[in-house]
Amino acid sequence: MRDVFASAAEDRGEPSYADLCAGFRWEVPETFNFGTDVVDRWARERDGPALIWSNEAGEERRLSYSDVAALTDRFANVLRSHGIAKGDRVLVMMPRRPEWMIAMVGAMKIGAVPIPCIEMLTARDVGYRVEHAEARAVVCRAEHVGKFDAVAEAVPVRVALGGASGWLDWEDEMAAASPTCEPERVAADDPAVMYYTSGSTGHPKAIVHAARAVFAWRGSAIYWLDLKPGDRMWCTADTGWSKAGTSILFGPWSCGACSVLYDGPFSATERLKLLERRQVTVFCAPGTELSRLVDEPIASYDLSHLRRTVTSGEALSPAIADRWQAATGVRIDEAYGLTECLMVSLNYPGEEVRYGSMGRPSPGVDLDVVSPSGERLAVGQEGDVALLTPHPQLMLAYWGEPDRLAASLREGPEGRWFLTGDRAERDGDGYLWYRGRSDDVISSAGYRIGPLEVENALLEHEAVQICAVVGSPDIERGEIVKAFVVLRQGFESSPALTKALQDHVKSVTAPYKYPRAIEYTSALPTTATGKIRRRDLRDREYEAAGKAAG
Template sequence: MESYEAARQEFRWDVPESFNFGGDVIDHWARERPDHLALIWCDDQGNERRLTYADIARLSNRVANALSARGVKRGDRVIVMLPRIPEWQIAMVGCLKLGAVPIPCIEMLTERDIAYRLANSEATGAITTRANIGKFASGEALLARLSVGGGEAAWEDYDAALADASDSFTPARLAADEPAIMYYTSGSTGHPKGVLHGSRGIFAWRVSAWYWLTLTPDDVMWCTADTGWSKAGTSIIFGPWSCGSTVVFYNGRYDPKLRLETLARYRVTVFCAAATELRRLVQEDVAGYDLSALRMTVSAGESVNPEIVRAWKRLTGVDLLDGYGQTETLMTVLNYPPLAVKPGSMGKPLPGTDAAVIDEEGRFAPVDKPGRLVIRLPNPQIMLGYWKEPERTAQSRITVEGHEWFLTGDLARIDEDGYLFYEGRSDDVINSAGYRIGPMEVENVLMEHEYVAECAVVASPHEERGEVVKAYIVLKRGQAGSDDLVKALQDHCKALTGPYKYPRRIEFVADLPKTASGKIRRRELRDREFAAQKGVS
């Protein structure tokens, strides 16, 4: 793309009537460039595996056959909870070839989290590691249970299951609006929502790889996102592999020096990392690392501070292009190589995507006036809907001046040059180091503690993580707050829900602000928290 404006004017969506990523992308490259590296896996112990597109095609065929042999059918849901290992990509592609709907999940989910997802999705299959088998105690009805690292009880060894499966498989032809993948994402109330995407979404997500990442088969891309995030799908599988690129996949502890060593060793050309990581990396001395292959760095999931954008450029000589997307929409507002960067801006809408800001009256907001960010429909990138929640799906749509738009739930403003700036959430979701955390999930766990009478969970600003979980807690009569109780409550949360959700800050209060109808005013607490952190009384 030499000109952003020209690309927008010339772009037209060309979504096929049917599409299967496994067959139309992976099998395509396996035929055209069978020996081209699709994946370089490594870990913090120095181990490495390399797989070609032919390898991915063959092994994903075996996954599809193994699942089919155990009764998993087209349209069935399959939970894929694996760490950053090649089996994750292979399992994902195998599900897609079969026409089963993979549900990627992060490893930090607890037994309770998994039980909800199993029941809500009515999954018929699961692929995980031996270490995580115990979290699937409620999965008695699963037809297929494959365990990487060895079987146990009702679970079969993944490698053994694949060894008995055929290398040949004919991918299902999925209609454009047929369900293809589902992610669970946190909301401000209740349980996580299942965000269902069609095959058209997986096809459309390549567009951000064209214009934002500008990938080609000569590129080596490394995205550090967790396997349960939708960002991992677009920047580790769907985006780079649609372009025939090579993907680096690192599994291990976070260490800034290891990050830099990996970038240098594998001659990474495009690097994608969360703002939290980049804030640490800019503090490193890169003089001893050969980063000459690196041509671009991108970030998404949380806003990148303008000073980090400038610091990264000074440190590496490479642009840091921030981008905006959601689980419901994936990447929609981005900075692009030919476009001048305004530090702090999300950029401009992707070619083929129209974004706008509307006020509370449902009218388009004037320049620099914050309002609700909306994406014009129809757009193939946007979800089919929330799983089993037609009313919530309908509520995510709004009509403005005769056209239907998708309500992102975020606040933004547009400047006079058409650049969008993120202004925060219009609901109470906490965005901590890229993880979206619903306050109700944490509140429900805290309320199970014997000393807690009432609580409210909000976002609290944090220099490195962007936001962290803060809990305001009213204790039961006769109980007093203490440092020991803070630790006990944190440990309680870590034991019952994903450890990334635990409240890093806890404040004991006598009461909580409420509306006339008795609802807790989280927004008031959140505003108070942000004001306090800025030193405002």
Template sequence: MEDLRKPNMEDYDKVYAEFKHQVPEYFNFARDVVDKWAQDPDKLAMWWVDDYGNEAKYTFKYFSERSQQLANALSKLGIKQGDMVFLLLPRLPEWWESILAIMRIGAVYIPGTSQLTPKDLKYRFEASEGVAIITDAENAPKVDAIRNECPTLKHCIMVGGKAEGWLDYGELIANEPTVFETANTRSDDPAIIFFTSGTTGYPKMTVHTHASYPIGHIVTGKYWLDLKPGDLHWNLSDTGWAKAAWSSIFGPWNCGAAIFIHHSTGKFDPKKTLELLATYPITTLCGPPTAYRVMVLEDLKSYKFPHLRHCVGAGEPLNPEVIEVWKEATGCIIRDGYGQTESVIMVATWPCIEPRFGSMGKPAPGFYISVIDEDGNELPPGQEGDIAVRIKPERPVGLFKEYWKDPERTRATERGDWYITGDRAYKDEDGYFWFVGRADDVILSAGYRIGPFEVESALVEHPAVAEAAVVASPDELRGEIVKAFVILAPGYQPSDALVKELQEHVKNVTAPYKYPREIEFVTSLPKTISGKIRRVELRELERRRKLGEGK
């Protein structure tokens, strides 16, 4: 009997010192991973539910055969190795089938979120020269609005609906054979492109290859998610975010674990999420910090989680008090993980190491990561600098290949022997990393450098605060001041007295100079689809306001 509670990594230092990826010359995830699990015809790959009482279980054999049918159909349409195929689907099994089929023919898949506008889609088709899109009836009108302006777009395929000018997904694959000779893709052939937004300019096209990314996620699945073939893993991420690749396909399926999928068209519902966690035999959970922050506001004592054994959070560091409340209710410590659209897991609180609440954890096996200064020198413990990955003499498995057709932007991420993540941190004496913020999120106030996360953490320790975002606000005297946007917990009302109380609270919890000189109470915060707070929007809002005041 498989012991799910025994961690895959029992000695961090030993695994880190000895670990090395095996990357073959040719690799294809669909053939070399999914088809191998499919040799057991009963092996569960997915347990799918929706909000209307529908439920289904799918095996690896099912995904293997369906993806081979779709690969046959796409090949007949003339889609070939190296072609770009856009994928815009919610949490439907066809999303997974499509990824595998696209990889089988050696084409490149580009995931997107349903929040994309027609203008966003037009830019993506122009930049990628995409030849096809697979989407649903809800998103099809966006494509119709721009398809005449996208000369490379030849094939539009619809899941779960029919419309003029669209191929019906079900009919397309219905009579195709369940056998397809998967392309013998080279390990360094492009397989996936993520469009990732920076603080300025158009989104970058981040290229991952057939071997480096899926194989790199062995560490994500085996050591961070701690998955085994008997697990049922739930990742709360939307399919449009790179985190879905991490935790909804490559991480779990590398390990032979089944994934739990909740297809919901509405906003995140903490009550529904807790009900599903309590009802189904879900053993491991991955969610953004915002999801955990909202769930701990519920009456957790009214739920029982008999199967849940391991929880992780990713997107941005999680506040220690949220971790404490969650642990008390579930018995599970939420273990942080850090990575980027450009990478697999890079730093984490691994299951076998002592958690230090507020810390990111230690570097992933296969990566040499440090904190460096502007000249590329490693900094001693306690000194803040740039989080960097050593890429010479050998680029680590799991790090992106390049920004598509943009060598200048790719070079801009390098400093000597290092890839610069754009995030700031410091290390302690024991090698734990402590996140400070995005390089462009750091607040410079009267000569002090202030990381927003520490102030946010202090604020959410106060019972009145459900969520907080901290940004720089222009100030004539200090250059910038700390400004906090606060969502209040149920039962609290905005007031000047509460502002003063929160300011004093932050002064007591952290260094007094870090306290927010301005606090604004709000009902929502701008977020990415992955749940990260978009501080850049709040910073711009503050700049516009202050500039307006000065006129």
């Protein structure tokens, strides 16, 4: 892997994918503390802009690496002075503010394990996380302290930004803390950060990542984001998601780039204004946001600084990608990852991009499509996406569930594979093509149909703004393909439009995949990160069918 510090001032050009893979070697250090080995080192060796923050109210704040180094030292000392030590879990529930990054890195400097959380969590949500993770510290804004009332006694250290009764005041504690911190030694396999993410059933699962993973995640920042000192990177993800960690915090700062952070609601026009105003060079947003942006008059904004647009988290419609590239002159490079290992398949600058593809495995990553017996499948065969282990990016464990990781492993002739839960096929050039979640696949009259191909076909029609495709129970066929469609302005639902959409899908993909039922809706259910919740739609279909039968 490229040494980001040694090559910071060099322009190495764009080596081919084959050269990247052939020359790649993992060199994971025996110890790695992100706060000292990245933030402090940039501050010491090549100080520069680290963060440009603003919010909806127009407030703004800029921090250099030396600013961040000093502030995270102070916060580390705040935690340490109140008894927080290496291995202790620290729940950080903050919006897109500098304090989120300061709390995360400050905790890591003393070897504590931060747990980033979004503010929209309910009291029940945070209560579960506090108790499940046995958190010893909580950091949040004053207006959210009430969510912790039921578990406050279980958390010995509580810090509120803005001050609250019974809580430590962020400003007072930071002012009183020592400005220099003696960092903790963190071994490569020591826990470094924990993420909660939704499982298929029950409570969210807690994924523990080691320090080696935080080190290894710079791979996607180098090869996918293509970040260097001087870049301004804006990722719109919220703070509680692993995508924010890799594309707002760990990725940009590992490469000495400046992270752009905006605390405000989604507005397509505001997104474009900020891209112009902040002179963003690398932009990361989910497909649902990009689908809104392409409907705006993009040509009226100066996006001349933008050299790279990337997306992940949900499959990107080729139709949206084409429109963005036509409007900006910048293509969209998709990547594939999951919270358990982050980005493992990328599209690369200087290499051909194939819209709709997950890209090709990252250098140093053996990712493939495997059979139920753990064998690699041939070109064009659909199977389970899996990562060959051991691998530095793969999580340590599911916290509190020692058997859960084992259930995600599959033995094969070459070793043990970690199953991602997604299905795909590989083409002759090594590009992976997403075919849906293992539990999203529609089984209709003996055919297995991935929802994404049908969605992409629908999105090519001028009437469709966004859509989701699920299996709906059917007596004759087992399931039928059903599409939920949000129409663009100027179009109205009608039987004639339904037939037109069905005929369109038949014309661009195998006819058996066309949606036999189409329901028009004003909105689709999404997660907090903007991913469409197909499961909710499918569950609704099965619940309705059950009531009709009973």
